[in-house]
Amino acid sequence: MKDDVIVVGAGIVGLAAAFHLQAEGLRVRLVERGGVAEGASMGNAGAFAFTDILPLASPGILRRAPRWLLDPLGPLSLxxxxxxxxxxxxxxxWRASLPDRHARSILAQSALMRLAAEAMGAMVQEAGLSGRVRHEGNLQLYESExxxxxxxxxxRLREAEGIAFEHVRGERLAALQPGLSPRFPxxxxxxxxxxxxxxxxxxxALFDVVMSRGATISHGEVVVIETGEEGVRVRLADGGALSAGHAVLAAGAWSRPLAKxxxxxxxxxxxxxxxxxLPPGAFELRRQLTFGGHGFVVTPLAxxxxxxxxxxxxxxxAPPNYARAEAMLNKAATFLPGLKTTGGxxxxxxxxSLPDTLPVIGRSKASSRVIYAFGHGHLGLTQSAGTGRLVADLVTGRPPSTPLEPFRPDRF
Ligand SMILES: Cc1cc2nc3c(=O)[nH]c(=O)nc-3n(C[C@H](O)[C@H](O)[C@H](O)COP(=O)(O)OP(=O)(O)OC[C@H]3O[C@@H](n4cnc5c(N)ncnc54)[C@H](O)[C@@H]3O)c2cc1C
Known part of the structure; x- marks a missing residue:
């Protein structure tokens, strides 16, 4: 039987799209060239960063970037x-970081985050994944007042969007995370x-839920998505082809040539x-710590x-340069004295990543039957369920749950 929707890419975004499409009663096929969730979705920091509404493209980052670039193993390298x-x-x-564009991106990101938080809560509940969510909050650390x-x-911008936070020092800080270096007061x-x-x-776990609800998966590399009046045809590198009513392009960082x-x-x-x-027990970590000035986080995982x-x-x-991972680990060891750095x-x-820090969510130019869902940068896990909800809106043709204008594929 022909599938209703083919989702290209079984990362967290493709999986959340599949989950939401199934909720509409649609038959879904995933197509994945590697292992399920073995792309960016595998090893990220695991945060639902719903409060992270400030785009990377910001006036502030242009001031900080030159200093960061001076350190070859620093937070930013080019x-x-x-x-x-x-x-x-x-x-x-650079254009996206100009004040007026930056302000618009914040509004768009805030709207998407509100949807993302609501949709993630619902997805986690319905998929029976509540036991996998930690509610510990995040502690961002500074080296000086x-x-x-x-x-x-x-x-202040986050406050205007209703985000709760508390600046902490002394005993309160020590209680939130004991054992921190005094370098962070x-x-x-x-x-x-x-x-x-x-x-x-x-x-x-989300993949298991989607499969248990009747999804299928084909293993292969998609080389082109063809469109017609009646539906789409997805051609694979091995010469095979798959047909469906709609396709969702959720191939993460590899989506560009397929969209082109x-x-x-x-x-x-x-x-x-x-x-x-690092192995469990490497440090008694109470919650995720963000060392923003150094561009890394330390996250407790199961x-x-x-x-x-x-x-x-x-x-x-280019091949990976793991000296970067090592440089962050060495810094973490000085920020968290007692961190056991072996066995990692x-x-x-x-x-x-798109230049304006916003994803692409919308219809392709070639056909309204192909929906794009990629480009979530640092926030793909966070925004996966919200994106899934929007993909379902687009496929079913109902009004989108949040305005899609800021996420249009042709906005650049
Ligand atoms: C160090 C790090 C930390 C991060 N921390 C966080 C965090 O704390 N919170 C957060 O929200 N986000 C975080 N992110 C970002 C997040 O990991 C990504 O935004 C997210 O995983 C993207 O998901 P995706 O499904 O779009 O892409 P991917 O997970 O990369 O999945 C894309 C899939 O498409 C497949 N594919 C590609 N091309 C084809 C093709 N032609 N045919 C078939 N299949 C194809 C790939 O094999 C892959 O499985 C972090 C990222 C990194 C690198």
Whole structure:
């Protein structure tokens, strides 16, 4: 029997799209060229960062970037070889960080986050995944009162969006996370920040739910999505083809060429990120810690303690440079004296990123039967259920749950 919808890519975004399409009574087929959730969705920091509404493309980052770039293993790296390729993306990033564009992106991101939080709550409940969600909040740490003062405008913007937080010092800070280096005298606690027990296990559990509800999966690489009056045809590298009424392109950082063939030149790049997952017990971590000035987080997972982040604008092909993961681990050991740094596993993942920090959610130029759902950058886990809800809106043709204008594929 012909499927109603083919979802290209079984990362967290494709899986959440499949879940929401099934809720509409639609027959869904996933197509995945690798293992389920083995892309960016596997090794991320596991946060539902619903309060993270400030786009990376911001006036502030342009002030900080030069300092970060000076450190070859710092939070931001831009390999010179890749610079010519990246230049058009960087120009768009700069434009998106201008005050008026930045303000619009915040509004769009806030609206998507409200939907994302609501849709994730519902999905977690309906899929029986509540036991995998941790409600510990996040603690952002600063090296001085001056660093906090520099962050205050951002906190005021979050306050305007109704986000709860508390600046903490002294005993309160020590109670939220004992054993911190005195190098960090002040922090900001966001109590409603949530995270998952392990992002890979969370995605696999969602996959099991989707499969138990009748989805099918084909293993193969999609090379082109063809469109016609009656539906879509998805061609695979092995010569096979699959047909359905609609297709959803959720191939993460690899979505660009497939969208291009459908008439959309989307400036999708990848922000490569690194981490090390230490064995459980490596530190008594109470909640996720964000060392914003150093571009990494330390996350408690059921599977261990994950130390990582950083942004390497190096494209999809260059081999990983795990010295980045090591540099963050070494810093973490000085920020958290007592952290046991042995026995870890290193990982690199490809964040799918648009210059304005917003994803692409909308219809393809070639046909309204192909829906795009990619480009979530640092926030794909967080926004997966919200995106799934919007994908279901688009496929069923009902009004979108939040305005889609800011996420249009042709906005650049
Ligand atoms: C270090 C790091 C930390 C992060 N921390 C967080 C966090 O705490 N919270 C958060 O919300 N986000 C976080 N992110 C971002 C998040 O991981 C991504 O935004 C998210 O995983 C993207 O999901 P996706 O499904 O779009 O892509 P992916 O998970 O990459 O999935 C895409 C899938 O498509 C498949 N595919 C690609 N091309 C084809 C093709 N042609 N045919 C068939 N299949 C194809 C791939 O094999 C892959 O499985 C982090 C990322 C990194 C790197």
């Amino acid at each position: 390999p010179p070889r890749y610079l010519p390729h990246l230049a058009p993306w960087l120009i768009r990033f 001056a660093e906090l003062a520099a962050a205050l405008p951002g906190w 002040v922090g900001t606690f966001t109590p409603h920040w949530k995270s998952v027990d392990d992002p890979y296990h969370f995605a696999l 063939a459908l008439g959309n030149a989307v400036p999708l790049e990848t922000e490569r990120g690194y981490n090390t997952t 599977t261990g303690i994950r130390v990582g982040g950083a942004v390497e604008l190096g494209g999809l092909k 596993t290193q990982w690199m993942g490809f964040r799918p």
